[in-house]
Amino acid sequence: MGAIGFKFVVFIVAALLVIVSSLLMTTRKNPIHSALWMIVTFFAMAVIYLLLNAQFIAVAQIMVYAGAIMMLILFVIMMVSLDNGAQEQKRFPMAMGTRLSWALVVVVLLVELMFAALFYQATAKVGSYPAEAVASLGNAKTMGMLLYGKYIFPFEIASILLLVGIIGAVVLSRKNK
Amino acid sequence: MVVQIPEMDFGWIVPEIAMTVFAAVALLLTLFRKKNSTWLFVEAMPLVGAIVALYFTFQTWNGNIDIFNNLYTIDNFGVFFKGLSLVILILVTLLSYRYIDREDMARGEYYSLLMFGTLGMMIMVSSNNFITIFIGLEVMSISIYILAGLMGGNAKSVEASLKYFLLGAFATAFLLYGIALIYGTTGMLDIREIAGYVNSGNFMVTPTFMAGLALLIVGFGFKTASVPFHMWTPDVYEGAPTSITAYMATGVKAAAFAAFLRVLFTAFHPFLSGWTYMLWILAVATMTLGNITALKQDDVKRMLAYSSIAHAGYILIALTVGDRTLSSTVLYYLLVYSFMTIGAFAVVIILGRQGSPNTGIESYAGLAGRHPVIAAVMAVFLFSMAGIPPLAGFMGKFYVLTDAIRGGYYWLAIIGVLNSVVAAYYYLRVVMYMYFKEPEAEIGAPDVSIGSTLAIAISVVVVFYLGIFPRLFLMIAHTSSAIFM
Structure with a gap:
């Protein structure tokens, strides 16, 4: 356990936080809750940027996205003020089978991409x-x-x-x- | 480390600077315009700007130079497409004059956005770097999203704008993701560097790289309205103001195909076997679906939208063959296609009225009896699209199918020919309505103006010229595409 081990632990925590909070963001019914989870995602992303030595992007991420853009989103949600009736109705009237098959396609693509990224040595030139x-x-x-x-x-x-x-x-x- | 920008570089981008300046001046003139004073100066801006930019663009012919640290390139391929987008800008401006007035759109913004859109096209067709290509594409796309929604009171126009924007943003994400994956595997953004690296021997094709390529094809497929990424096309083309539909169907498509061609034939040419079958499927699907769906359309504007999808399919045939020496076909086809499409949309515009666009096919019934000249020019454009000699559309299709046969893609050629036969039906159906049907209702006098007459006249002359004497422009197209050899 040196600096590398510490970095790894921080990365795992931040990465899990990103995944969980972005999942929560897309599944919340209340748009305000979604927006709040989005802020969590942004902050966790900023931590990952820091780990990559990209301090500038990390700060910009927090100031621009978690700060300014989030405010705009909240403003819009409050001004539009969704009535409860609009939220109740199903937004994606799809059959369960269709949904599952789409989900399958997405999962297969993601897994493929993950394996591709993990098991092939990139031969990229160093910047x-x-x-x-x-x-x-x-x-x-x-x-x-x-x-x-x-x-x-x-x-x-x-x-x-x-x-x-x-x-x-x-x-x-x-x-x- | 001091970074210096050579002053010489700015001499090469005078056309781009001219476009930007004229667009900004058009906006400022609108701002300081007195009420009830003339719109003449604002309206002159796109024409003057385009002519100035055209002049300076032709000065850079045979320039062949990389400027701004290789982020921008002046070559004949770029000059060809810059010239084409500027000519399209001139034609679209001409047919907008009366139309904007009629539909009461925001004039200053309309003309300056047209110019900014053209600027985006000019930038995306003349760069070898993914960053510049992407930014140019975005400048073009965002201008078009706004232009599509400028008919504020019209629900269809707003729907078109929103639909195009949402789906376009999605396609942009695909494109960007593709670029990111390719950057991730090669570490390069310059497409010539990528080509050199790929050919150097120490490159290994990884699934990540191929995924990046596939995502790029999706992104460009959207912009060129190829099946299965065409879903937005009919609704957006139908809902947008007709002059903008003409602009989207020609300018955007030409610029997107130009960037697509440059990226595929430069960076990814070594993987020809990897993408040729993807494009084969795209080409066949695009032609077939475009033509077959067009058969059922009773709205001429919508029919032309499907026909433009089908034309993208013919152009994809030439891309599929992937022969660098034959890429001039794509340039020639786009040139021909732009003129006949703008001409057809110009006729659609002059038949409309404020509040009633008259785009239903029954509005065309008996047109030949009442307005023989309009019916005749419409017939010329439709025959040209159907590919009937001696019109330009025939030469375009002829070269594309010759390419396919030379490259050994016999099935593709056969499917292409069969598709032209299907397409002839719906083009000739409009001609049949114009010449052999009795009018059902009086639609009133056509809304002819000097601008639209000029635009139609230019298109008719060019369609005949390119069909009868294709040699000169084919040679120009050949010289332009020599950068791939």
């Missing part, structure tokens, strides 16, 4: 920023250098993407004259 380099340079600095240096072109286009999104939000929510 220019392995964990050691990141540790010495600092996470935010590395991110910034990539974003404003190498990836400046897609970064600029992403700003146009945001502009288009804003135009869309305004024009679609505006009342008709």
Whole structure:
């Protein structure tokens, strides 16, 4: 048991938490409960990012997702205020057989993917920023250098993407004259 | 470590910069426009912008240069598709003028989103890097999601927008997951690097890699409206404003096929045997289902939606063959297909009225008697789609099927021919209604304007030209696709 063992234990706990809370999130009837479980998922994900030495993403995850986006979701739920009648009705009117067969397909695909990931040695090339380099340079600095240096072109286009999104939000929510 | 961006690079992306600037100016002009003043300046923006961008795009012909740390590429393949999307932008703008007025849509936003959508297409067709391809695709898609819902008061338009958005977001996730799996197994995002690595000999095909490839095919299959990822197409094409339907059926499809072709023929060409059968099934399913469902449609707009699915199937034949020297066929087919589709949708637009789109097939009954010219041009577009010589659609199908036979895919060629026969039925049915049926109800004078007349005239001329003298554009397509050799 050294640092590696400790990391492993933390990872197992965080991973289990992610799985359980995301399952709970999708199965809750009350949308507020779902939203709360989603926050738990986000926090557990942030822990996994930390273990991967990606502090910047971990902080962004908590600030942006667990903070800002979650607030928006809660606002929407409260404003729309689902009446109980709407919640009662079955949202997916499917026969049990259909449901089971879909579930089977999903499980088979997931298991395949898991085995593929576990039993085949990836032959990938190592990137220019392995964990050691990141540790010495600092996470935010590395991110910034990539974003404003190498990836400046897609970064600029992403700003146009945001502009288009804003135009869309305004024009679609505006009342008709 | 100091990162420098060479100033030279910006000289190559003048068309993209022009599109962005003109789109932003269109928005600002709308903002500062006085009430009851003219819309002329806003409406001129897409045309002027597209012409400026076209001029600078042609300047980069034979450029062949990688810029911005290989994240963006100027090559003839990209120039061809940039040119095509800009021409599509011009045609769609022309037929929008009267239509926007009639349906009372938000003009400034409409035109600037059209331009942003074109910008997205231009970016996604000229990059060899997954990140840039993906961001370009998103700029295009999000613009289109919004454009589809701009007919605010119309429930069908809102439904189309929402449906396209939800399913599109789903498809985006598939695409992104595919890219992530490929990145996970190779550690690279540049498709030429991946090709080099794959050919280097120390690469082992893993199921993860193949899963990534399959997910990529799903993502692109959605954008190109291939069966079984076509579910959204009929509803979205029917509900969206007709000018946007024309834009989706041509621009989006062309750009998606361009990126698809580039990714498949560059990075994954060594695995031809791995994906060719997947595409074989997709091609056959797309053609057959598109054509057979189109048979039962009584709404011309919906019929054209299924017909556009079927055309995607013919293009997939050329992808299935996977012969790099023959990829010019795809380019030629997309060129032909864009003009005849825009032409047909333009006719659908001018037959509509505010509040009553008149897209039912009975509205076309007896059209030849009342408006012989409109009936004649519609017949030209429909004959071209059915693949009747000497029109362009025939040459497109001819080259695609020749490809299949050269590549030894005889069954695919046979199924393709059988499908064209089935397709002829529903195209000719509309022609039959126009020429041999008595009108059931008076639908009033067509809503003809200078813009739509111009768009239709250009399309008719091009459909005849490409059908009778295909050589010039086939050579251009061949030069453009030379990047794969």
